Amino acid sequence: MRSFPVALFAIACGALPLILAAGPKTQQAKPRRCIQLFDGKTLNGWEGNRKYWSVRDGMIVGRHDGIRHNEFLCTERSFADFELKLEFRLVGGRGNSGIQFRSKRVPNSTEVSGYQADIGPGWWGALYDESRRNRLLARPEGDVRKRMLKALKPDGWNRYVIRAEGRHITLVLNGVKTVDYNESDPKIPQTGVIGLQIHGGPPMEIHFRNIVLCEL
Secondary structure (H helix, E strand, O other), X not given: OOOHHHHHHHHHHHHHHHHHHOOOOOOOOOOOEEEEOOOOOOOOOEEOOOOOEEEEOOEEEEEEOOEOOXXXXXXXXXXXXXXXXXXXXXXXXXXXXXXXXXXXXXXXOOOEEEEEEEEOOOOOOOEEEEOOOOEEEEXXXXXXXXXXXXXXXXXXXXXXXXXXXXXEEEXXXXXXXXXXXXXXXXXXXXXXXXXXXXXXXXXXXXEEEEEEEEEO
């Protein structure tokens, strides 16, 4: 038997792993760019009525002694696809608040229109369309609501994770996914500001901290 073909075969087999290793590289995931929206000391990067918004002990504080309208503190920048993580505390568990996203200021008004991750008794974990369609888009129900209420600290610190990617929106409150929503209206914008709300009504106070947004 001639040895040349055998040797050639052995060389070829030995080179096969190298050829495979040198094949097309799998595309690596694009690293996410994360931004600390609140520096813990100032309201730089935010705009709103400083009569109702301030910084105290590393928190953004929203409070009023009773007003008839809503007030919002909004980012100066707009964002499209992102994951937003933050902590909030509704003092005394009283009042109503929310986190606006993909939103915009309403001209000649204190209002902001857009999606809102709701905060407050009867509204926890819900997705509301503020000053636009003016209705609930999705809310936790059944077993999900039970698990959310079990994890909730009505007058303590809670954590929201808001993810908006394309027309898909999810809300996670204290580790419980409360909303998984797909926007069906193609006219609804997929970009806008982030906003913090204090709702009109009796006196209330809310605190926010550790506000981090990762662009997708």
